[in-house]
Amino acid sequence: MFVDMKVIRDLPKVELHVHLEGAIPKETVLSLAAEQNAALPRQERDLFSFQELGGFLRFLDWMCGLVREQATLETIAYDFAFRSSRQGIVYSEVIVNPTHWRALDLEQLVEAVHAGFDRAQEDGLADCRILLSLARHQTEKEARDLVEWLRVYRPNRVVGISVDGDEGAAGRTGPKFAGAYTMAESLGYGLTAHAGESSGPEGVYDALDVLGVHRIDHGVRAVEDQKLVRRLAQDHVPLNICVSSNLALLYPDLSNHPVGALYEAGIPVTINTDDPELLGVTLNDEFQMVSEALGWKVEDLTRVTEYAISAAFCEESKKRELRKSLRESLS
Secondary structure: OOOOHHHHHHOOEEEEEEEHHHOOOHHHHHHHHHHOOOOOOOOHHHOOOOOOHHHHHHHHHHHHOOOOOHHHHHHHHHHHHHHHHHOOEEEEEEEEOHHHOOOOOHHHHHHHHHHHHHHHHHOOOOEEEEEEEEEOOOOHHHHHHHHHHHHHHOOOOEEEEEEEOOHHHHOOOHHHHHHHHHHHHHOOOEEEEEEOOOOOHHHHHHHHHOOOOOEEEEOHHHHHOHHHHHHHHHOOOOEEEOHHHHHHHOOOOHHHOOHHHHHHOOOOEEEOOEOHHHHOOOHHHHHHHHHHHHOOOHHHHHHHHHHHHHHOOOOHHHHHHHHHHHHHHHO
16 A cells, blocks of 8 residues: 555655756756767666766766856756656755866856756746755865855855765765864754765764764664664654665665664654656655555655655745645645
8 A cells, every 4th residue: 555646746845865966867968978079988778877886976977077057057957946846846955066067166056056946946946955065085175165165155045065975985074074064054054964875873973973964864874773763763863865776775675775664763754866867766756665665654754744844954934834835735
C-alpha cells in the first residue's frame, strides 16, 4: 500500500537538499558540449552513469565547465525552478558549489543564479533560495573568503552555507572550516554540511561539534551509532536524506536503507533528490518510493514536509506561508 501519486503531486513540497550542478538535464549538457566541440567523457548512453563518488564529482567539474556565460546559467536556474514547480515543489534551498563553475567568478555565479530564480518567482514558480557550498579540498582561507564575500554583498537569496565532497577521501575537514562557519552564523546564515555519507558517524559528530550545523545533509550513517541517533532525536537535528542517491552509492536496496529507522527514532528527516537529473529521479518519485517501501501514509509525508519547513533557513513569515499552504492542501 502506498500513497497515490496524485496526492503526492498535489502536496506543496519543500526540498532542502538538491544541487543545481546535479539538476541539469542531459539534453542541455549535450547541447552545450556540441556548441563548444567538447568531447564527452564517456559514451552518451552512459553519460549519467556513476559507480563511485570521486568519479561523480569529477564529472560535475567537466559538466559545469561547459557553462561559460551568465545567461546560460540564468536559464539553467530558471528551468530548475520550472521543473520543481511541475513536481509540486513550492520552496527549495538549492546548493551551489562555486568550485565546479570554473568559467564564472563568485559574483558572476551568484548574480546569474539569483537572476534565474528571481525571474522564476516573478512568473509564479517555486521560491528557490541558494546555499553556497564549500568543497572539502578548499583551504581555510578560501572558506573565510567566501563568507567575507557574503558579508560584503549580502545577496538576498543566499540563506546559508554548506560543505560537500567526498568525506571518505578528504578525511576530517571540519576543523579548517570551523572559523568560516562561526563567521557565517554571526551574519545570520544557516549552517548545514554533508556528513555521514561516505564517512561514518564521525562525520556527523564533526558537523555537530566542530561546525555547529543547524541541520545535516545525508547523515544516514548516524544509524551506526545509537548514542548519536538518540542525540539527533533529542536535539531535533534535521537530516536531509536522499534515498535514491544513497542507493546509487551506499546501500544495495531500500530494505537496507536506514531512513525508516531514523524516522521511527524520532529524528526529523526530510526527503530530497540530491541530484535529480543525474540520478533520473523526481521528488514525487522519492515520496512514492519511500511510502511504498515503508508503508508511510499521507500523515507521514505531511510530517516530513513539516520537518522540512521547520528546518528551512528562510524567514519566519515564509515558513508561516508554507505551513498555511500545506494545511490548505489537506483540507
